[in-house]
Amino acid sequence: MSLFSPLIVCALAxxxxxxxxxxxxxxxxxxxxxxxxxxxxxxxxxxxxxWPSMLAGSVALLIxxxxxxxxxxxxxxxxDGWWLLITQAVVLWLAISLRGLAEHGLAVAQPLHKGDLATxxxxxxxxxxxxxxxxxxxxxxxxxxxxMLENGADAVFSTLFWFLLAGMPGVVLHRLVNTxxxxxxxxxxxxxxxxxxxxxxxxxxxxxxxxxxALTYTLLGQRxxxxxxxxxxxPLWDSPNAGPVMAAGAGxxxxxxxxxxPYPSGIKQRPILGGTQAASASxxxxxxxLIRHGVWLWLGFILLITLLIWAIGLIA
Numbered sequence: 001m002s003l004f005s006p007l008i009v010c011a012l013a014x015x016x017x018x019x020x021x022x023x024x025x026x027x028x029x030x031x032x033x034x035x036x037x038x039x040x041x042x043x044x045x046x047x048x049x050x051w052p053s054m055l056a057g058s059v060a061l062l063i064x065x066x067x068x069x070x071x072x073x074x075x076x077x078x079x080d081g082w083w084l085l086i087t088q089a090v091v092l093w094l095a096i097s098l099r100g101l102a103e104h105g106l107a108v109a110q111p112l113h114k115g116d117l118a119t120x121x122x123x124x125x126x127x128x129x130x131x132x133x134x135x136x137x138x139x140x141x142x143x144x145x146x147x148m149l150e151n152g153a154d155a156v157f158s159t160l161f162w163f164l165l166a167g168m169p170g171v172v173l174h175r176l177v178n179t180x181x182x183x184x185x186x187x188x189x190x191x192x193x194x195x196x197x198x199x200x201x202x203x204x205x206x207x208x209x210x211x212x213x214a215l216t217y218t219l220l221g222q223r224x225x226x227x228x229x230x231x232x233x234x235p236l237w238d239s240p241n242a243g244p245v246m247a248a249g250a251g252x253x254x255x256x257x258x259x260x261x262p263y264p265s266g267i268k269q270r271p272i273l274g275g276t277q278a279a280s281a282s283x284x285x286x287x288x289x290l291i292r293h294g295v296w297l298w299l300g301f302i303l304l305i306t307l308l309i310w311a312i313g314l315i316a
Contacts (some may be wrong), residue, residue, distance in 0.1 A: 017098050
């Protein structure tokens with residue numbers, strides 16, 4: 001493989017995402033989700049006791065991840081040349097979700113522009129766990145904007161980061177663990193202990209990518225406000241990774257996020273994030289643009305590093 005292979009793979013994957021989007025049928029993560037649900041029913045049988053439940057969650061995590069990861073590691077070893085490059089591009093395309101993220105966000109923003117709150121509520125209920133029927137126009141816009149910023153880290157920048165750091169195995173490990181966290185990471189009586197191993201592993205894998213995402217948002221937005229929000233507001237958030245991402249993103253856009261939000265279990269009081277402008281359809285679109293510009297920034301940085309390494313190799 002050449003020095004420029006990582007850049008080529010990232011570019012090909014993003015082109016595939018742009019042209020094809022997420023597969024509407026037979027997406028590997030859909031099948032993975034079904035397997036995960038079946039295994040959880042078999043192993044999550046003692047949710048009231050912390051240590052047995054966490055042990056069961058750890059064993060279940062290993063059972064669903066290790067076989068898939070083993071196959072991916074084997075492919076990384078046996079494939080070479082163009083076959084490896086194409087396989088990497090396809091795996092990265094299946095893991096990344098830039099177009100899908102934008103489509104979900106615009107499906108909320110467009111009805112809001114038209115004053116169609118009912119449709120906007122229906123669409124936002126597909127991407128957040130909040131009680132959409134209780135959200136007003138600003139609440140819907142804030143929920144969608146927060147989802148764009150947070151999932152920009154999980155579904156786009158973390159995916160690129162783990163590919164650049166650890167190739168296909170890194171991408172697959174991060175995506176599977178992130179999916180497990182989404183399915184098992186609830187703080188409900190059933191998943192409070194069982195889902196904790198997956199949630200903690202997701203926090204570990206996402207720690208550095210989250211901060212690189214926050215830095216990306218800061219560089220491309222209102223930098224002074226983004227840095228201030230990152231420094232003062234992120235520590236107040238209950239998630240160690242979502243806090244920096246959402247605080248920096250909200251500051252970069254100078255939009256007001258966070259605050260009390262309705263959930264099926266009741267009103268959840270959350271810290272205020274960002275600046276002074278109320279969330280709107282425009283803030284959803286601005287968040288999408290921020291992520292898209294961030295991807296171009298990352299590609300440019302990858303190209304720059306690649307050229308520097310190539311030039312150093314020529315001099316040496």
